[in-house]
Amino acid sequence: MTGVLTVLTDARPGPSSDFGVWPPRDAVAELVEDVYERFSALGLAYGPVFQGLRGVWRRGDETFAEVAIPTEQEAATGGFGVHPALLDAALHAVIFSPVFGDGRVRLPFAWTGMSLWASGARELRVRMVPVDSHTVALELADPAGQLVAGVESLTLREVSGDLVQADGGLADGLFQIDWTKLPARQGPAPAPVGTALPGPEEPVPADVLVRVERPTGDEAEATHTATARVLALVREWLGVERFAGARLVVVTEGAVAPEGVGADPVLSAVWGVVRAARAEAPGRLVLLDVEGGEESWSVVGAALASGEPELAVRGGVVYVPRLGRVSGAGALTAPGGESVWRL
Numbered sequence: 365m366t367g368v369l370t371v372l373t374d375a376r377p378g379p380s381s382d383f384g385v386w387p388p389r390d391a392v393a394e395l396v397e398d399v400y401e402r403f404s405a406l407g408l409a410y411g412p413v414f415q416g417l418r419g420v421w422r423r424g425d426e427t428f429a430e431v432a433i434p435t436e437q438e439a440a441t442g443g444f445g446v447h448p449a450l451l452d453a454a455l456h457a458v459i460f461s462p463v464f465g466d467g468r469v470r471l472p473f474a475w476t477g478m479s480l481w482a483s484g485a486r487e488l489r490v491r492m493v494p495v496d497s498h499t500v501a502l503e504l505a506d507p508a509g510q511l512v513a514g515v516e517s518l519t520l521r522e523v524s525g526d527l528v529q530a531d532g533g534l535a536d537g538l539f540q541i542d543w544t545k546l547p548a549r550q551g552p553a554p555a556p557v558g559t560a561l562p563g564p565e566e567p568v569p570a571d572v573l574v575r576v577e578r579p580t581g582d583e584a585e586a587t588h589t590a591t592a593r594v595l596a597l598v599r600e601w602l603g604v605e606r607f608a609g610a611r612l613v614v615v616t617e618g619a620v621a622p623e624g625v626g627a628d629p630v631l632s633a634v635w636g637v638v639r640a641a642r643a644e645a646p647g648r649l650v651l652l653d654v655e656g657g658e659e660s661w662s663v664v665g666a667a668l669a670s671g672e673p674e675l676a677v678r679g680g681v682v683y684v685p686r687l688g689r690v691s692g693a694g695a696l697t698a699p700g701g702e703s704v705w706r707l
Contacts (some may be wrong), residue, residue, distance in 0.1 A: 372479060378511070379505055379509065379510075379511050380491070381428075382509070382668070383509035383511075386507075386585065388421055388423060390423055391422060393421050394421065394460050396418070396420050399459060400415050400417075400431075403456070406469050407523075410452075410638075413437055413449045414587060415601075416431045416449060417431045417456045417546050417685045420460050420500055422460060423500070425461075425462055426493050427458070427491075428458035428492075429489075429492070430488070430489055431488050432453075433449060433450045433486050433487070438486050444484075445513070446504070446513055451513075454488055455518075455596070458500060458520065461494060462614075463494050463499070463500055463520060464520075465535065468522050469522065470498070471520060471523055473519045473567040474518070475517075476515075476516050476518075476519075477514075477516025477517075479513060479514045481510075481512060481514075483512075485504075485512050487502050487507055488506065489504070489505045489509075491503055491612060495517050498519060498520050498522075500515075500517070500520070501514075501516055501518070502518060512699060524545070525590045527550070533612040536571040539689055539690060541688070542685070542687070542688035543683040543685055544683065545574075545683055546675075546682040546684050547683055548666070549664055549669070549670070551663075551706065552665045552669065554571065554665040554668060555571055556573070557573040558572075558573065558579070559575055560572065560574065561600060565638060566611050566680050568607060568609065569610065570609075571608055571610065571611050571613050573605045573652070574612065574614060575612055575616075576590060576593065576594050577614035578590065578631055579593075583630055587629070587630045590630050590633065591636075594640075597614075598637070599610075602641070602645055611647070611648060611649065611650050612649050614649065614650070615652050615654060616652070616653045616654075617653065617654060618653070619632050619651075620635065620678045622678060622683035635653075635674075638651055649673070650673055651673065651674045652665075652668070652674075652675050653677070654677045655678045657679075660679065660681060663677060665675060671681075
């Protein structure tokens, strides 16, 4: 994803349509009471906060809409240029536009020339016009008729039918991390585990194992302390030239849960910091989570010899993370009369 953000220097322009006259002159009202049922039938299920479309009118190729944020969300509008639910509701008018005329599912893909002139709106008046067969332009105004935002072009891209089901669920577009057993293999004994990097006079093995313990204190305080420590450790490691030919193995216990729930959020944050650093220094950092006990430590050398950047050892079994599809098996059943959970 790429984008360019600049500061507007021009004064707020006048709208191309008279938003002060509402509903628009010579426009024909459309039925909106069933619009979210129509979206759901297409595989797009919107929760109550995002069901903000209040009225729609058509005039030739122009589509006008009135949208509002739910009352319980009004207090949050001041934190946004345009509240996400309000902006999303403005885009729902596309179902009445010629761009959406064939009933195929199209979602926002590329924004060009989006300008913001005011913030904190709770209601918007929308004008949407086609630019071509898959692109629209938008103007968003407040109830007084003053422009709030504008979009020169919004390109919509059709969603593959394989990704959408009539009940609003995803067929095979969701993925998760699965922990997969690594085949057993022989390997050298690992270097001793320390709590700091080797000193200037100490030899540097191929893998330098440094344990990161969970600090005391509440979760927030412990997380700040642990991540600060590991960040300092990684910076030192990457900044010393004599470490350049070795790997730093950050050792934890309980940061991940390859056999189910129970990962420690404090040490999980440590893994997050190291993952981010590894993106900038590939091949220099390894994450190793080991359940205490001789059985597990006996396979650490072989685990590290595999070259995997992330490993977990439980009961002498080595696990590595792999991307896998989310299956519907074991999923929670939605409440009666609903096709999806609405949180």
